[in-house]
Amino acid sequence: MTTTTEPAAPTSTPARTRTRGGLGRYLLVRFLLIFPTVWILVTTVFLLMRATGDPITASLGGKLPPDQLAERIHAAGYDRPILVQYLEYLGRVVRGDFGTTISDNRPVTEVLTTYGTATLELALYALVVALLVGIPLGRIAAARRDQGADAALRVSAILAYATPVFFAGLLLKLVFAVWIPVLPVANRATTASVVAMQTSGSSTGIYLIDALSTGDPAIVVDVLRHAVLPAVTLGLLTAGVFLRLVRTNVIATLGTGYVEAARSRGVSERRLLRTHAWRPALVPIITVIGLQIAMLLGGAVLTETTFEWKGLGFQLVHYLLARDFVAVQGIVAMLAVIVAVTNFIVDVIAALVDPRIRY
Structure with missing residues (x-):
């Protein structure tokens, strides 16, 4: 008697389902990590600012009589225990309230919304410059490995990364404002352009969008001309990082087994570089972009000060000089x-580009 055995039911989840589940868990975990990261940074800044004493005394000490100073300290609550101040500060931050500046009595949120778009615009310009310069040159260096062009590009990348931002900015101002006066070296646009953008009804704070909304090409060109030197100054700092990163990852990918197999089938080196080696080498580059954003924001402090670009970095220096630690x-x-x-x-x-990035 023959016994028929039913096929066993599959005991494992299909690969596509597992992949989607892994992607969902990965993105959820990465999203949830935003909150402890921000909490740690906000707490660190709060404690560092309070290590200098209360903000009222730091900013107005010696400028007000002692009784008025004590009155303002009490009104602001800076004479209460530090834990109470910290908990109240966290509660305000959660509600989007960062307090009021001491030196000019403005809501900090107003400062952030007024000047934050300028810093964001500069960072985006600089990132575009870094990508347009660093990635193509990195591919050229990888294609000409250990040749003269490769050595020259590597040295240039090191110099670009090592040069202080303020020095590069001053050098560019000297060249393009004194020796070859072809580009503006201060502010984000001329006064006439700013007035035209304000009267056009568009007030995003991102001058390129506001300039485009006017429909006047001359205003767009004026905004872009003002952005060239700050963007190049800040972008070259990051371009050196991208150049070396692209070169290293493309060379590493060109040495992998599947690329060697394609090479043995007669695939040209140019095609190997363009189709086989480029996408796998792109994942580390995308990951590093996030780290470079932090570098761009840090470099924006010096860049905005050098070119009088009225953004958060420029205002940060202003408030530091005023010892306005609330701002x-x-x-x-x-x-x-x-x-x-x-x-x-x-x-x-990065997770969408590389399916290997999963939990």
């Missing part, structure tokens, strides 16, 4: 949020 605390906290969210977005892009 400094709010600006740094907002920059921390921007960096954390940017890193999450980069993680999402």
Whole structure:
């Protein structure tokens, strides 16, 4: 008697389902990590600012009589225990309230919304410059490995990364404002362009969008001309990082087994570089972009000061000189949020590009 055995039911989840589940868990975990990251940064900034004493005394000490100073300290609650101040500060931050500046009595949120778009615009310009310069040159260096062009590009990358931002900015101002006066070296646009953008009804704070909304090509050109030197100054700093990273990863990918197999089938080196080696080498580059955003925001402080680009970096220096630690605390906290969210977005892009990135 023959016994028929029913096929066993599959005991494992299909690969596609597992992949989607792994991607969902990965993105959820990366999103949830934003909150402890921001909390740690905000707490660190709060404690560092309070290590100098209360903000009222730091900013107005010696400028007000002792009784008025004590009255303002009490009104602001800076004479209460540090734990009470910390918990109240966290509660305000959760509600989007970063306090009021001491030196000019403005809500910190108003400062952030007014000047934050300028810093964001500069960082995006600089990132475009870094990608347009660093990635193609990195591919050229990888294709000409250990040749003269490769050596020259590597040295240039090191110099670009090692050059202080303020020095590069001053050098570019000297060249393009004194020796070859072809580009503006201060502000984000001329006064006439700013007035035209304000009267056009568009007020995004990102001058390129506002200039495009006017429909006047001359205003668009004016905005872009003002952005060239700050963007190049800040972008070259990161371009050196991208150049070396692209070169290293493309060379490593060209040495893998599947590329060697394609080479043995007669695939040309140019095609290997373009189709076989480029995409796998792209994943580490996307990951590093998130780290470079933090570098760009840090470099924006010096770049904005050098070119009088009225952004958060420019205002941060202003408030530091005024010892207005409430404003400094709010600006740094907002920059921390921007960096954390940017890193999450980069993680999402990297996970979509590389299916190996899963939990």
